[in-house]
Amino acid sequence: MKGKPLVSIVSAGLSKFGKLEGLYAREIFAEAAKEAFDRCPNLNPKNDIQAMFVGHMGEAYEHQGHTGATMADWAGLLHIPATRTEAACASSGAALRAGIYAVLSGLCDVVMVGGIEKMTHRTTPEVTEYLAMASDYPFEQWHGITFPGLFALMATAHMHKYGTTEQHLAMVSVKNHYHGSLNPKAHMQKEITLETALSSRVIAWPLKLYDCSLITDGASCLILTRPELAKRYTDMPVHIVGSGQASDTIGMYEREGFTSLVSAKIAANKAYEMADLKPEDVNVAEVHDCFTIAEIIAYEDLGFCKPGEGSGLVEKSETKLGGGIPVNTSGGLKSKGHPVGATGTAQAYEMYLQLTGQAEKRQVGNAEVGLTHNVGGSGATATIHIYRRG
Amino acid sequence: MLVVQAPLQRFTFTGEAKAMGEQAPFTIEQFYKNMLEGKLLGGKCKKCGKVHLPPRPLCSNCFSKKFEWTELPQKGKLLTYTVIHVAPPQFQGMAPYAVGIVQLENGVNIPGMIRGVALEQIRIGMPLTLDFGTCTTTQPWPQWPRYYFKPM
Ligand SMILES: [Zn+2]
Numbered sequence: 126m127k128g129k130p131l132v133s134i135v136s137a138g139l140s141k142f143g144k145l146e147g148l149y150a151r152e153i154f155a156e157a158a159k160e161a162f163d164r165c166p167n168l169n170p171k172n173d174i175q176a177m178f179v180g181h182m183g184e185a186y187e188h189q190g191h192t193g194a195t196m197a198d199w200a201g202l203l204h205i206p207a208t209r210t211e212a213a214c215a216s217s218g219a220a221l222r223a224g225i226y227a228v229l230s231g232l233c234d235v236v237m238v239g240g241i242e243k244m245t246h247r248t249t250p251e252v253t254e255y256l257a258m259a260s261d262y263p264f265e266q267w268h269g270i271t272f273p274g275l276f277a278l279m280a281t282a283h284m285h286k287y288g289t290t291e292q293h294l295a296m297v298s299v300k301n302h303y304h305g306s307l308n309p310k311a312h313m314q315k316e317i318t319l320e321t322a323l324s325s326r327v328i329a330w331p332l333k334l335y336d337c338s339l340i341t342d343g344a345s346c347l348i349l350t351r352p353e354l355a356k357r358y359t360d361m362p363v364h365i366v367g368s369g370q371a372s373d374t375i376g377m378y379e380r381e382g383f384t385s386l387v388s389a390k391i392a393a394n395k396a397y398e399m400a401d402l403k404p405e406d407v408n409v410a411e412v413h414d415c416f417t418i419a420e421i422i423a424y425e426d427l428g429f430c431k432p433g434e435g436s437g438l439v440e441k442s443e444t445k446l447g448g449g450i451p452v453n454t455s456g457g458l459k460s461k462g463h464p465v466g467a468t469g470t471a472q473a474y475e476m477y478l479q480l481t482g483q484a485e486k487r488q489v490g491n492a493e494v495g496l497t498h499n500v501g502g503s504g505a506t507a508t509i510h511i512y513r514r515g
Numbered sequence: 516m517l518v519v520q521a522p523l524q525r526f527t528f529t530g531e532a533k534a535m536g537e538q539a540p541f542t543i544e545q546f547y548k549n550m551l552e553g554k555l556l557g558g559k560c561k562k563c564g565k566v567h568l569p570p571r572p573l574c575s576n577c578f579s580k581k582f583e584w585t586e587l588p589q590k591g592k593l594l595t596y597t598v599i600h601v602a603p604p605q606f607q608g609m610a611p612y613a614v615g616i617v618q619l620e621n622g623v624n625i626p627g628m629i630r631g632v633a634l635e636q637i638r639i640g641m642p643l644t645l646d647f648g649t650c651t652t653t654q655p656w657p658q659w660p661r662y663y664f665k666p667m
Pocket of ligand 1 (some may be wrong): 578
């Protein structure tokens with residue numbers, strides 16, 4: 126299996142990301158599904174799609190669970206087996222992984238995977254409370270540790286150990302906002318200055334408002350098939366050549382250290398090994414920048430640099446468009462937005478655009494190999510996927 | 516494959532068995548009950564010796580279900596911290612407040628709030644000691660106390 130395609134992406138869809146007032150999650154998912162169907166005229170959705178896996182984190186937002194069946198119906202795929210996957214912010218990374226299992230098992234030829242979250246109709250304290258459910262209740266939430274607080278604990282540890290500064294964190298934000306300004310589907314399509322980021326109000330020191338990703342509504346989806354069937358549907362498939370998923374303790378305090386995510390490192394190693402590729406082979410990546418520090422740690426966990434050198438990559442603009450390894454060309458969770466359940470397959474959507482040459486103003490020239498890094502909670506789940514142009 | 520099941524152990528009222536039978540369960544609920552009595556106890560696996568905080572009913576290291584309570588040191592050093600400015604509703608009156616992860620002297624980690632020190636004087640590595648809190652919650656569940664850490 127080494128280096129061979131596991132499955133092929135033959136189409137992909139993404140709703141507009143942002144504050145989608147008056148819409149219900151299922152209506153947003155229908156928008157993403159429609160784009161995926163329109164992109165792939167050779168696909169007969171009702172006949173061809175044999176199963177669906179859809180990531181969704183919280184039923185509290187809309188007082189609505191049972192997401193698998195609901196999304197299948199509203200995508201026009203009534204009666205196919207449809208299952209929700211939940212792994213906090215990695216819910217749709219897990220849906221993608223489930224879709225790969227389904228295709229590789231031989232049970233399905235074509236599956237739809239995707240994700241959804243509708244969040245902006247809730248107040249910020251409500252959203253904060255719902256997001257915190259991805260962390261440990263008895264020892265973290267119970268003692269007033271918020272979700273930004275957990276990543277702030279990592280930031281403080283990283284700054285202490287490696288000399289990373291608040292300026293470095295702000296640079297991640299500035300870069301991702303620049304990328305987002307080039308993405309017509311991004312939630313915040315505007316550039317910001319270093320000063321804006323640094324002077325924004327403190328959320329959980331050292332993290333400030335502009336270190337935090339956005340509360341966003343959105344949906345994303347992909348159509349997967351067996352590699353040998355890909356040409357039936359498109360001349361431009363994107364192959365998934367590596368897939369890794371790993372877990373860790375729900376409580377961050379139980380881990381060995383706080384400057385790296387063991388789950389991400391294990392998942393990345395599995396994916397690289399499966400793909401027979403190395404970090405230096407990756408041309409473009411989408412990483413889980415739920416908070417700016419998470420992007421710097423991702424560079425290190427993915428092997429784009431050595432441990433402790435992540436801040437140097439962003440400082441030298443290596444991860445900006447035009448740099449050696451552009452990261453979060455979509456704008457990332459910071460600027461494109463973070464509808465948590467939709468994020469994993471939204472990252473894959475960006476890879477699909479990049480590797481088929483459809484990323485327009487943010488196109489990375491000659492992108493051949495891409496990678497997505499999707500993290501759940503404070504790192505109790507990580508899913509990593511590696512993509513190759515078909 | 517033929518699986519030969521070990522016969523169930525008969526319960527006999529020997530002193531030891533009685534003590535075992537009465538042993539408090541190795542649960543999070545019990546951990547907090549102990550804290551209300553001013554005791555910081557972990558669950559020590561009798562087979563592999565791993566000390567679990569919180570206690571668990573199944574050793575994640577060796578799968579043993581046999582544990583004993585062990586007293587944990589109440590002193591430790593701060594591994595990392597943050598100052599929460601935007602707090603959940605029930606903590607809003609306290610913000611800004613510091614929380615951190617403390618490594619106890621036996622190497623076991625525990626998170627919690629840090630009080631009794633100016634926020635700007637908190638440093639990684641500083642020695643801290645546990646202060647047992649009380650249960651102040653009015654909600655039906657959970658009725659756990661909130662302990663915190665303070666400088667020595
Ligand atoms: Zn054990």
